Amino acid sequence: MTNIAITWRRIPERYCIIGSICKTCSTKYFPLRKFCPKCRRKGKMERYQFSPRGTIYSYTKVYAPPAGFELEAPYILAIVKLDEGPMLSAQIVNTQNVEIGDRVEMVFRVIKRDEPEGLIHYGYKFEKITD
Amino acid sequence: MRKVAIVGVGMTKFGEEWNRGFRDLILEAGIKALEDANLSGKEIDAIYCGTMAPGPLIGQEHAAALLADWMGLNPIPSTRVEAACASGGVALRQGYLAVASGLHDCVVVGGVEKMTDVPGPDVISTLGGAGDEEWELFFGATFPAIYALMAKRYMYEFNATEEQLAAVAVKNHKHGAKNKYAQFQKEIDIKTVLSSKVVAWPLKVFDCSPITDGAAAVVLMPLEKAKKIVEQPIEIVASAQASDTLALHDRESLTELKATKIAAKKAFEQAGLQPKDVDVAEVHDCFTIAEILAIEDIGFFEKGKGGTAAENSLTEIGGQIPINTSGGLKACGHPVGATGIKQAVEITWQLREQANSRQVKGAKIGLTHNVGGSGATCVIHIMKNPAKF
Ligand SMILES: [Zn+2]
Numbered sequence: 001m002t003n004i005a006i007t008w009r010r011i012p013e014r015y016c017i018i019g020s021i022c023k024t025c026s027t028k029y030f031p032l033r034k035f036c037p038k039c040r041r042k043g044k045m046e047r048y049q050f051s052p053r054g055t056i057y058s059y060t061k062v063y064a065p066p067a068g069f070e071l072e073a074p075y076i077l078a079i080v081k082l083d084e085g086p087m088l089s090a091q092i093v094n095t096q097n098v099e100i101g102d103r104v105e106m107v108f109r110v111i112k113r114d115e116p117e118g119l120i121h122y123g124y125k126f127e128k129i130t131d
Numbered sequence: 132m133r134k135v136a137i138v139g140v141g142m143t144k145f146g147e148e149w150n151r152g153f154r155d156l157i158l159e160a161g162i163k164a165l166e167d168a169n170l171s172g173k174e175i176d177a178i179y180c181g182t183m184a185p186g187p188l189i190g191q192e193h194a195a196a197l198l199a200d201w202m203g204l205n206p207i208p209s210t211r212v213e214a215a216c217a218s219g220g221v222a223l224r225q226g227y228l229a230v231a232s233g234l235h236d237c238v239v240v241g242g243v244e245k246m247t248d249v250p251g252p253d254v255i256s257t258l259g260g261a262g263d264e265e266w267e268l269f270f271g272a273t274f275p276a277i278y279a280l281m282a283k284r285y286m287y288e289f290n291a292t293e294e295q296l297a298a299v300a301v302k303n304h305k306h307g308a309k310n311k312y313a314q315f316q317k318e319i320d321i322k323t324v325l326s327s328k329v330v331a332w333p334l335k336v337f338d339c340s341p342i343t344d345g346a347a348a349v350v351l352m353p354l355e356k357a358k359k360i361v362e363q364p365i366e367i368v369a370s371a372q373a374s375d376t377l378a379l380h381d382r383e384s385l386t387e388l389k390a391t392k393i394a395a396k397k398a399f400e401q402a403g404l405q406p407k408d409v410d411v412a413e414v415h416d417c418f419t420i421a422e423i424l425a426i427e428d429i430g431f432f433e434k435g436k437g438g439t440a441a442e443n444s445l446t447e448i449g450g451q452i453p454i455n456t457s458g459g460l461k462a463c464g465h466p467v468g469a470t471g472i473k474q475a476v477e478i479t480w481q482l483r484e485q486a487n488s489r490q491v492k493g494a495k496i497g498l499t500h501n502v503g504g505s506g507a508t509c510v511i512h513i514m515k516n517p518a519k520f
Pocket of ligand 1: 022023024025026027036037038039040043044
């Protein structure tokens with residue numbers, strides 16, 4: 001059972017793929033960081049809205065799911081490299097087959113439900129596209 | 132800094148030890164280590180204990196205090212160390228530093244995990260905590276899934292095969308079959324691995340280390356003192372640790388563990404040795420892919436060649452570099468906090484020529500490699516038997 005504040009704090013990233021850019025070194029980060037690990041105290045972080053598109057860098061199909069994901073298994077979990085640099089972990093939906101290099105785009109979905117009467121958590125998943 | 136040696140080692144049988152709890156396990160390992168060193172316990176100045184998650188797994192935190200109490204070692208300082216699956220190895224390094232620095236003259240380092248007192252799914256989510264809860268697990272990642280992401284990318288970059296992954300499990304079961312402390316003492320074949328249930332493709336049940344109860348302990352002293360109390364002190368000639376990103380997706384590469392490469396480089400520099408000098412090694416094979424990456428990142432094999440090394444039996448006892456003679460995490464078992472210490476126990480036995488039917492003949496130099504999470508922590512120790520030089 002998750003406290004509502006944890007979910008609320010992550011809305012910019014999980015709903016909108018908003019991350020950070022360091023104005024000192026131009027590095028883009030996802031999720032949000034308030035401190036640039038490269039520039040440290042010289043860094044100057046601002047919010048950055050990422051483009052929702054990317055490429056599959058690696059993937060797996062999960063047959064033994066963690067609690068809360070039982071109904072979805074088996075599902076594809078991938079590391080997606082966003083077009084603007086950072087990578088993230090997300091499910092790939094509406095397909096049973098993916099390959100490294102496939103183009104994908106972010107979709108807004110239910111991620112999991114805290115049973116029996118807890119929160120419904122939302123966030124990003126990705127779908128294959130052709131572009 | 133003083134030279135440091137292992138003077139005593141001990142471990143429990145690893146497995147589903149339903150008859151014994153957390154206290155029984157660590158007590159047994161600690162007593163065995165003290166008996167092995169022929170010490171009464173009065174000599175001990177401090178305790179370090181690696182354990183990852185006694186809170187979620189047995190409802191008990193403050194594990195180091197519990198340990199000192201039950202071992203009858205109050206009031207000496209007792210410190211718990213947590214670094215996920217590298218808790219044991221990092222605890223060993225803390226003990227090493229305490230003796231090397233001159234602060235303590237005799238330290239016991241233990242590692243323990245009691246994992247079968249709660250249902251399997253709870254263990255899985257607890258172990259998941261070694262990854263990034265908010266940005267990996269939240270989205271449906273499990274630990275096998277995170278290593279599967281490495282395996283898939285590795286297969287893509289180096290044309291590695293599922294058979295090569297399976298060869299690691301077959302070899303480690305072969306070694307485990309010779310170890311009376313191992314959870315699984317039964318040989319398996321490639322077919323068993325390939326036809327086992329898929330956990331997170333391409334990893335199957337037999338690519339994964341099991342859920343295990345167990346404990347291990349070592350006693351450390353300055354080498355000069357150690358020589359006076361035991362016949363074969365095992366010198367720790369290097370201790371190195373490195374950190375990397377918590378989440379796998381933040382790494383520059385998925386086909387190497389940078390923390391392993393950095394820790395290995397530092398360790399070999401400290402010891403004035405090279406990978407080819409090592410006679411036997413215990414590496415962190417929480418999944419078969421992890422052993423392949425480890426033997427490359429440590430420098431035993433070139434990048435991309437670890438799979439063929441496993442397939443061609445180069446890592447078996449009698450091969451070019453015997454890896455995981457204990458059976459590794461795969462067959463000996465993986466009681467998370469105990470693993471890093473068990474590795475040191477096995478290498479000590481190997482260097483003392485006490486490893487029975489799994490003895491690597493004439494082993495003089497050994498290495499242990501312990502990883503936390505998907506590689507965010509790595510700790511490496513190199514050991515030698517000075518009596519053989
Ligand atoms: Zn910066």
